[in-house]
Amino acid sequence: MTDSSLNLTAADYSLLTDLYQLTMASCYVGEGLAMKPASFELFTRSLPSDFGYLIAMGLEQVLDYLTAFRFSPEQIEALQATGIFNQAPPEFWDLLATGRFTGDLWAVPEGTAVFPHEPLLRIEAPLWQAQLVETYLLNTINYQTLIATRAARLRQAAGAEAMILEFGTRRAFSPQGAVWAARAALAAGLDATSNVWAALQLGERPAGTMAHALVMAIGAIAGSEDEAFTAFHRYFPGAPLLIDTYDPIAAAQRLAAGDRTITGIRLDSGDLISLSQQVQALHPAAAIFASGDLDEWEIERLRAAGACLQGYGVGTRLVTGSPVNGVYKLVEIDDIPTMKQSSSKATYPGRKQVYRQPGRDRLTLATSAAQPGEIPLLKLMMRQGKRCYPVESLAEIRDRTAANVAQLPDPVRALRHPTPYPVEIAPDLAQLQQSCRRA
Secondary structure (H helix, E strand, C coil): CCHHHHCCHHHHHHHHHHHHHHHHHHHHHHHCCCCCCCEEEEEEECCCCCCCCCCCHHHHHHHHHHHHCCCHHHHHHHHHCCCCCCCCHHHHHHHHHHHHHCCCCEEECCCCCEECCCEEEEEEEEHHHHHHHHHHHHHHHHHHHHHHHHHHHHHHHHHCCCCCEEEECEEEEEEEEHHHHHHHHCCCCCCCCCHHHHHHHCCCCCCCCHHHHHHHHHHHHHHCCCHHHHHHHHHHHCCCEEECCCCCCHHHHHHHHCCCCEEEEEEECHHHHHHHHHHHCCCCCEEECCCCCHHHHHHHHHHHHHCCCCCECCHHHHHHCCCCCCCEEEEECCCCCCCCCCCCCCCCCCCCCEEEEEEEEEECCCCCCCCCCCEEEEEEEEEEEEEEEHHHHHHHHHHHHHHHHCCCHHHCCCCCCCCCCEECCCHHHHHHHHHHEEE
């Protein structure tokens, strides 16, 4: 095996899992439990610091994964060659060779605001299937939900009219992570991504400006920074110019004295408040973009201090940061409700539904009916392994995100020290949890 073989394709995803998923599945087979009906739910126990909500994202990739779930003969041979499964029952290999995902998937649509203990999704399937898919589901849901939530908060901080571009590819934790980050950011309200492949795959137009390297390269050969600006506009008329390679105010003054119309300027460093005000005075018709380790808190600070900025490029702090710590827990096996009782990690047993009405949510059992004015959040996405929910466009998801955030009370949407959103634990669920507790 060489390093080049570490490039993933969709066909590899069945093995993109933690070892214990496979060892547990083998044990289930040996103990006669593999085909028992089981329900697992994916949820968070808490929110990242200073987050008042999460925006669910990643469902489309989950649906693709479950639809294509299978083990190839080569993958099975590779597992057997490890020697780890020497004592595994022969039926385990038969199950992997012929098995497909045959269960049901319930989930909240992408762009839905969710809160602690509310399921983002539920898998109802034979135990071995529901167990094996855990790692991939957590990987895509946790990461894209983080990016979508940050994007929604960035949109809130910057305002509806600001242009916000996703610049995170070079800082994302992997090429796949960069693509997922671009998708989640666009779906949650950002205007464009600089990731060319992601944008084209999503039917979007990539966006970007220029780098300091062009200014330094052409300036060094031609003798001046202005020659770099002229050259760039020769091929990309009207494109934003990055003016802070050397002295941004001097560059802005020279551009203002010229005969070209400057429609866009990017500032990537320095005192963005003072610089943007001075540049705006020199170029009142230009849109001024800021970049350089921006996040929602910094954008809020810049706006409050009077920075003259019409757009933002966000990267590092969008695609990294405090994780969404979603978990995936067994809530029912063979019609028997189950719960984890560990200190500080207790869960709610049974299959659940979230009912929402303006101003509050109600977490209850899936068998409970809606009360007047409530709507159920979890919807059936797959039935017996077949997708039954339509593919949604980024525009549809973006609109849902905006509507969900707009409906939240202002204290919940606060970027600092938000007020927790009221989620009522229904009496039937509280009673079931109490009855499942073991002395």
